[in-house]
């Protein structure tokens with residue numbers, strides 16, 4: 001097992017550090033920047049089905065559901081196809097309206113999650129075109145779907161999903177750009193500059209890992225005895241906040257909630273005092289001014305601010321207690337880059353609390369029962 005961990009203390013840390021490679025592997029053979037094309041047979045062979053879809057419904061559980069939420073932002077922004085995202089467990093039992101004009105995408109690392117599988121079967125019965133985004137090759141979901149794209153992130157052993165999540169985001173980005181280019185909603189110049197930026201995302205992730213790793217170990221020490229955390233973000237980074245909170249609760253057993261930053265005033269603000277740490281994702285592109293005012297509201301209530309900002313940021317950084325810098329990207333890529341320090345933060349807090357990081361209590365890597 002020590003050999004499999006490749007010198008890392010836990011699989012989770014190894015998998016966090018594998019992300020530059022796993023994201024690259026997800027794009028390999030698909031993203032051809034020189035030629036200016038995205039090759040995805042699963043999409044291309046059925047492109048009319050996507051083009052003529054009334055809507056895309058994304059179903060998933062856990063971390064994969066968070067990826068789905070970001071998928072909604074991506075596909076609606078770039079391909080202008082309406083998207084709904086649902087927990088598979090809710091979808092399957094609520095008698096949903098599904099027609100043969102719908103495309104249902106299931107996202108699942110394991111490809112074995114019982115609720116996701118059952119929701120897909122239901123969608124198939126109703127005539128929808130069903131598509132899978134799975135990591136495990138030849139898994140049950142991969143086999144039942146009409147078509148799909150593997151994430152190719154490599155085996156993920158840590159129960160808390162890390163590299164599978166960023167690989168899912170990569171696939172969803174490729175799908176959104178491919179469909180947008182095909183249906184004319186994403187012009188050629190924008191397409192070309194976005195794919196060039198996507199191609200360099202593994203490098204950006206590499207930079208974040210090396211520039212934040214030591215700093216986050218220091219930050220984590222200050223929160224070993226904390227019992228609550230809030231995670232806030234807007235736009236694309238709202239689901240990234242949900243995922244950051246999920247990582248922390250899964251492995252450290254600290255209660256953590258993710259919220260869209262603007263919803264703070266409808267509840268969570270009541271919880272803010274000097275004992276409440278708040279992780280706020282505040283990149284320059286993505287409603288920055290609005291985030292600044294959210295941070296002011298937190299500051300006025302003496303909340304402890306851990307800000308994830310772009311290099312050279314001033315306004316949010318001046319108010320924050322801890323500043324974690326990530327490189328600036330187009331907004332649609334920021335959840336990938338911002339998730340990395342949040343994974344590290346959850347990891348180190350859990351390690352310092354003596355938790356079993358790779359196998360947290362009560363959780364399973366793949367939930368094959370209801």
Ligand code: G6P
Nearest residue numbers: 062063064108109110113161364
């Ligand atoms: C479990 C795992 C999570 C995962 C979720 C969905 O809860 O512990 O890490 O996100 O299942 O799994 P899937 O394999 O369908 O992505």
